[in-house]
Amino acid sequence: MSPRDERRGGARVRGAQARRSAASIPERRVVFVVAEGERTEREYLGRIDGKYGRRHGFHLRFPEGTHGRKPSEVVDDAEKLADDDVETWAFFDRDQHPGIPQAMAAARKAGIRVAFSHPAFELWLLLHFQQFAAPQGGDNARATRELRRKPGFEDYDRSQRDGKGITADRFDALTADGGIARAVRNARRLDDDCPSGCCSGRDPKEEGHPPGRCDPIRRDPSTGVWRLIEGLGITDTRSQKG
Ligand SMILES: [Zn+2]
Numbered sequence: 001m002s003p004r005d006e007r008r009g010g011a012r013v014r015g016a017q018a019r020r021s022a023a024s025i026p027e028r029r030v031v032f033v034v035a036e037g038e039r040t041e042r043e044y045l046g047r048i049d050g051k052y053g054r055r056h057g058f059h060l061r062f063p064e065g066t067h068g069r070k071p072s073e074v075v076d077d078a079e080k081l082a083d084d085d086v087e088t089w090a091f092f093d094r095d096q097h098p099g100i101p102q103a104m105a106a107a108r109k110a111g112i113r114v115a116f117s118h119p120a121f122e123l124w125l126l127l128h129f130q131q132f133a134a135p136q137g138g139d140n141a142r143a144t145r146e147l148r149r150k151p152g153f154e155d156y157d158r159s160q161r162d163g164k165g166i167t168a169d170r171f172d173a174l175t176a177d178g179g180i181a182r183a184v185r186n187a188r189r190l191d192d193d194c195p196s197g198c199c200s201g202r203d204p205k206e207e208g209h210p211p212g213r214c215d216p217i218r219r220d221p222s223t224g225v226w227r228l229i230e231g232l233g234i235t236d237t238r239s240q241k242g
Contacts, residue, residue, distance in 0.1 A: 029058045031228070034078040035091035036069065041121055043166035044174075051175070052234040071103035075112060082110045089228055094118035094138050100216050114207055116216060117223040122147055124225040127186040128179035135195065135220040143221070181235040187226035195219050 035041035042062050049060040063081055071092040078090040090112050094100065100116070107114045117123055120140040126132050126147045136142055147153050152170040157163060162170075174180070191201035191208050196218035201208040207224050209216070229235060 032081050032088040040164045041091050047171040056233045075103045075107045078112045079110045089113045091115045093120040115224040124223045127183040128174040131186045184226040184235045190222045
C-alpha cells in the first residue's frame, strides 16, 4: 500500500469507526512518523504505541515505503503523507548531515512537525536515565558510550542480534521509574536553555526555535523528541516519579 493510500485508508477507517461507536469508544488520534535510520526510532515508537496508545487514545503509524536516509529524504517522504487531517512527524539527526536548515524549512512549509536530535536519537534514549548537556560537535560516540552503561544497552549497536534495536528488555529499562517523564524533563531543560545561545527554546510555532534566529547546527546537544511524547499525553509527571 502506498503511503497516500494508507493515509486515505486510515482516514476512512477512522471515520467508519467513529460512526459505529460514536458514544462508546473515543476515536484514536493517528500520528504518522517518518524516521531516518533502520530500526531504533521505529522500534522505540512502536513500543510506545503498544504500551500507551490505546490507553491514551493515540496510534503511531510508520507508513510503508518511507525509507529516508538523510533529513531531506525524511521530509520528502513525510510530505507524501502530509494532510490537514493527519499529524505527521519527521525524525532526523544532526550526525554530519548537510542541509538540515533546508529540510526544516521544507517541513515547516508542508505543515510537518520535526523532532530533531543533535547529535542523534541515542541522546533521547540516554535522557531516560540521566541528563547529558555537554556539546558533542555532532559526534554520537560519547552519548552511545554512556548509553551502553545502562541496563540492557551493554551491547547496543555491537551485537548481531539486537544491534540498534529497542528490545522489550531495553524498553523496560527506558521506562522504569518514570523514565519517560525523566527524558521529557531532561530534553526540555536542554531546549529551555537552548545551546545555540540565541533563543529561549519556547517559540510556540517553530518547535521552540525560531528559524533564522536559532541555527539548528548550534543546538548541541538537544532533542525535540520530547515534544511528540509530551503531546501524546503519556508523561503525567504528577503520577510518575523520577
Ligand atoms: Zn534555539
